[in-house]
Amino acid sequence: MSKQLKLSFLRAARTFGVFKLFRYLTQSQLRILCYHGGAIGDESEYNGKLFFSRQTFEQRMKWLREKGFNVVSLDEAVESAGGKRPAPPLATVITFDDGWYSTRSELLPVLDKLEMPSTLYLCTSHVLEGTPVATVTTRYIIWKSPLKSVALSGYTPAIDGQYDLSSGAGREELAKKVAAWIEGFGADNTAAVDALERFAKDLAVPAGELQLGTRRFQYMTGDELRELPAQRCAVELHGHVHHYPVGDPAALKDDLRQCSGAIQSLGLPVPKHYCYPSGSFDADAAGTLGELGVVSATTCIPGLISKAENEQVYFLPRFLDGRDVEMLEFEAEMSGFSEFLRRVTGRAASPA
Numbered sequence: 001m002s003k004q005l006k007l008s009f010l011r012a013a014r015t016f017g018v019f020k021l022f023r024y025l026t027q028s029q030l031r032i033l034c035y036h037g038g039a040i041g042d043e044s045e046y047n048g049k050l051f052f053s054r055q056t057f058e059q060r061m062k063w064l065r066e067k068g069f070n071v072v073s074l075d076e077a078v079e080s081a082g083g084k085r086p087a088p089p090l091a092t093v094i095t096f097d098d099g100w101y102s103t104r105s106e107l108l109p110v111l112d113k114l115e116m117p118s119t120l121y122l123c124t125s126h127v128l129e130g131t132p133v134a135t136v137t138t139r140y141i142i143w144k145s146p147l148k149s150v151a152l153s154g155y156t157p158a159i160d161g162q163y164d165l166s167s168g169a170g171r172e173e174l175a176k177k178v179a180a181w182i183e184g185f186g187a188d189n190t191a192a193v194d195a196l197e198r199f200a201k202d203l204a205v206p207a208g209e210l211q212l213g214t215r216r217f218q219y220m221t222g223d224e225l226r227e228l229p230a231q232r233c234a235v236e237l238h239g240h241v242h243h244y245p246v247g248d249p250a251a252l253k254d255d256l257r258q259c260s261g262a263i264q265s266l267g268l269p270v271p272k273h274y275c276y277p278s279g280s281f282d283a284d285a286a287g288t289l290g291e292l293g294v295v296s297a298t299t300c301i302p303g304l305i306s307k308a309e310n311e312q313v314y315f316l317p318r319f320l321d322g323r324d325v326e327m328l329e330f331e332a333e334m335s336g337f338s339e340f341l342r343r344v345t346g347r348a349a350s351p352a
């Protein structure tokens with residue numbers, strides 16, 4: 001179905017009261033929403049899943065309140081899904097992945113104003129480095145470049161050469177090489193910023209357009225993270241490195257112990273919820289997470305949660321909102337109508 005046709009269908013459904021009916025029918029089921037950073041400049045146009053506009057976020061949150069959704073903490077939601085306590089109708093959890101500075105500067109103030117709790121799944125290595133995230137900044141620069149091809153020299157033997165920027169493969173090859181080079185600077189922010197600005201200049205993106213000074217590609221600092229619980233935002237696990245080691249439970253344990261240790265060393269409470277980086281997981285996850293004392297884990301598979309018993313609590317569905325999601329689609333998803341459509345068309349993938 002084309003997007004236009006889908007939107008017309010949803011508009012008609014909403015007009016006939018179908019969304020309202022589904023909110024009533026599914027009011028006992030839990031929803032979990034996923035966001036990442038906010039948008040300080042034009043980075044939402046580059047990646048609308050990673051950087052979300054404050055204005056649209058505020059529109060979504062106000063709609064939730066208006067329609068009777070009750071935003072609850074992840075602790076409360078997991079306990080109610082496990083049958084340990086009752087949940088209010090249309091219980092909804094707001095989560096943020098990664099730890100972007102812009103989550104704090106753009107999105108959390110919206111929740112603060114509405115007195116809504118939230119959860120931040122933190123990837124701790126980027127906090128310790130403190131530099132702009134190389135993989136994201138490099139890809140942004142390439143996206144922003146007006147050039148069709150570029151010849152680089154004086155970098156490293158691995159990078160120097162000619163790149164075709166008109167092809168996806170050419171752009172990706174360049175992004176990977178440059179990101180690896182910048183990651184090599186570790187926590188040396190001056191070196192990383194100099195390198196990124198030099199690369200941007202060679203790609204005809206002036207430093208004034210890159211705007212690294214706004215911190216739009218950086219994570220929060222330890223001091224900023226420590227302030228989050230007072231803003232009703234709990235800091236939880238997203239791995240030390242942003243990678244789920246499929247088929248390697250020992251590596252997962254090491255990674256989560258490092259992530260948990262880093263969170264605690266910031267003076268924050270012991271984390272107990274996990275979110276799979278990039279949404280990848282395997283069947284071993286439940287056992288490993290249980291051994292580590294982790295009490296829940298979220299995926300990026302959309303769906304509503306009726307109950308989460310035993311292993312289901314380690315594969316909680318979650319809706320990844322983004323710039324590409326129209327307000328109407330958001331309303332359909334949150335009302336439970338989209339999940340119904342996925343089920344009747346056999347496209348439901350949620351395990352819980």
Ligand SMILES: [Zn+2]
Nearest residue numbers: 097098277278
């Ligand atoms: Zn992430």
